[in-house]
Amino acid sequence: MRHAVVIGASVSGLLAAAALSRIAERVTVLDRDRLPGEDVHRRGTAQSRHAHGLLARGLEVMELLLPGLTVELMERGAFGGDLQADCRWINEGRRLAPAPGRMPGLLVSRLLLEGQIRRRVSALPGVEVAGESQVADLTHSGDWVTGVRLVSGETVSAGLVVDASGRGSRMPAWLGQLGFPAPAEERVEIDLTYTTRVFRRRPDDLAGDPVVIMAATRAVPRAGVALAMEGDRWIVTIGGYGDAPPADLDSFVAYARSLPAPDIHELVSRAEPLDEGTHHRTPASVRRRYERLPRFPRGLAVVGDAVCAFNPIYGQGMSVAAVEALRLGEWARRDRPARELFRSIARVVDAPWDIVAANDLRLPGVRGRRTAKIKMVNAYLERFHRAAEHDTELGRRFLRVANLLDPPSALLRPACLFRVLRGGSDVVRGDTGDAVPAGEPSYPARHQN
Template sequence: MDHAVVIGASMAGLLTAAALHRRFATVTVLDRDTLPAVDVHRRGTAQSRHAHGLLARGRETIDELLPGITAELVAQGAMEGDLQRHSRHYHAGRMLARGDSGLIGLLVSRPLLEGQVRRRVSALPGVHVSPGKVVTGLLSRDGRVTGVRLADGEPIPADLVVDAGGRASRTPLWLGELGYRPPEEERVGIDLRYGTREFRRGPSDFGGDLVVVIAPTVESPRGGVALAMEDDRWIVTMAGYGEGPGLGLTEFAEFAAGLWAPDLHRLVSTAEPIGEPRTYRIPAGIRRRYERLARFPEGLLVVGDAVCAFNPIYGQGMTVAALEARMLLDPDLRPLPFFRRIAKIVDGPWEITVGGDLVMPGVEGDLTPKVRMVNAYLERFHAAAAHDPELALRFLRVSNLYDPPPSLMSPGTLLRVLRSGAQRAVPVPA
């Protein structure tokens, strides 16, 4: 095939181009933003100023698409770490047991990660990354998308168009213009508000650990993370449902004091602050059900946040985007089979995030008896995983998208949880 066009130079768009260059003579990536020549934040990715970690599965997949990129990032200051041995994971009021998991995550700032990915993708044969290009519509003929139209009226013909335009994707609107039904949309109103500050990192902080994750609970619906980054920095992001931290150092520390584990409060109260604090707000988690459509034009695909925009506090978005990009290596690029394949990727993390969100105060959505039962079981699971490294590893394999969520309720796992003696009731749905 000759030419593919990717809408958006986000991580999803760049990884999409990395996959498509193996199948197309030319790949053009179009982005409305001005793309920086150095590794700095850019206007089109406001969330880049907040904590980003790369899960083990995401790191492995990006290395498949761009061989050697992990080593390149580490050479520039990024850090690898075992996500069980070098991390503190607090869930349901307990810290998961330590162990050697073999799950190696990557600790790196979003500007450095995206910048290096963009450099590698731009250097691939036949790939062109074009900034300042606003796509306003699709070209089509005889039920097939044949390219895109830019804001200045310029047509760009293509054999395949992939929309990686994020939450603001216009594909649902464009489908209507072409005479197709848009996908049904699932929304979970979370009103997540978060704030971020950076701090100087010392070698003795957290005893040398690289990651701290404090998940919100129903009793304390605030969460936060501290991730080590290049240049001896911590990035600390804290969030709440319907409330976020103030950005003044005193207000930021007061919010941290409201977390049920003390680690982040100790850090932000004693470490040297650097840089400017930032806020962000996510009103809802959104999933567009392209896989349920009966008709869809050939020559058009959708990936990344344009398909499913998760609650970012779970940190799964970049890994899902990488796995979706890898699906583009499949010989069958017909839209509906592709959407059914990536739906299997999205199902697990969507189940995890929605199940966790729906029990939080003020979250809008259908809290079914099944969700109540699963969350009650997970409380008991985490109580057991606090002193059982094998259970902790099984949870981390799910959260890193190696295993599906139902694996946490396999017969062997259930028996291990029940034998743990963790005293948390698991109600049966009415």
């Protein structure tokens, strides 16, 4: 392949370019924003001001695509830890049993991560990352896409065009202009609004733990994340389904007190604020079913949020995009029909989509199709989280699924089912052998403001 064009210079587009650089003579990444030389916020990445999770599988794949990236990020201030031993994972108001889990994680701001990926990709042979280059539409010859036309009127020819333009992708409309059907959409209407503030981090905050991830519950449909990041800072994002957390400090702290467990409130009520806070609203999780289309143009692909835009509170987007970039490179090397790529991407998306959709559909006010399977899985997971509060092996298995290392079906294997049933009845022993009463939450019930 002589030339590939990638639309969008966010994490998904940059990783797609890294994968394609091993196949194409030239790769051009086009973005409508002016791309800064420093790590600063820009219009096209509104999410950069909020907490971002990098899952274990995502870190693995990024390192495959850009060897040495982890070390470079750590040299710039990012730091690692054990995802089970060092992180407070709180589900149903209960903390997952901590223990060495042999799952390395990396704490890094979205700004630093995207900036370093952009620097690495821009330095790859044959790769150009061009800002202030907004794509207006596709050029084509019959059923073949031959390139893109910019708003400026310039045409850029390519043997492959990859849409990595995110939630706002115009691909469904472009397909209609070419005479092809648009993909069906699946939506889970979440009406999630969240607010983020940055605080000074002290070594003794949260007894030294660098992460709190707190899921919403049916009783309290509010969630929160506190992540340590470079520069001795905390980034804290709290959100509600159907209500909006305020940004002013006193109200932010009061809202944090209403979360299903006290950890984040204890942090923000004592920490020094460093900014004024910022809001974001996500109306829905959206999945476009490109793999079900009967026809699709040659020379065209779609990846990242343009295929599936998850509820961002789960932190899956960047990691899923990384795996999709790997699949994109494998597909482009074989020069096969787009249907094969979309089927491969669908297999990547299935597990995290099922996790997000099922978990959100537990909550009042969330609109979507509640199947019998979803209801059964949610009932099982509630019991699972009760047992995992004291069973470190269940905690390890849950985190491997949450970090996209294992499929959700791993939580239904006989050994796992046995531990859950045993944990829900009397006493559970974790890997340490300590006996504890099962079924009692670590945290008292909290009421919303």
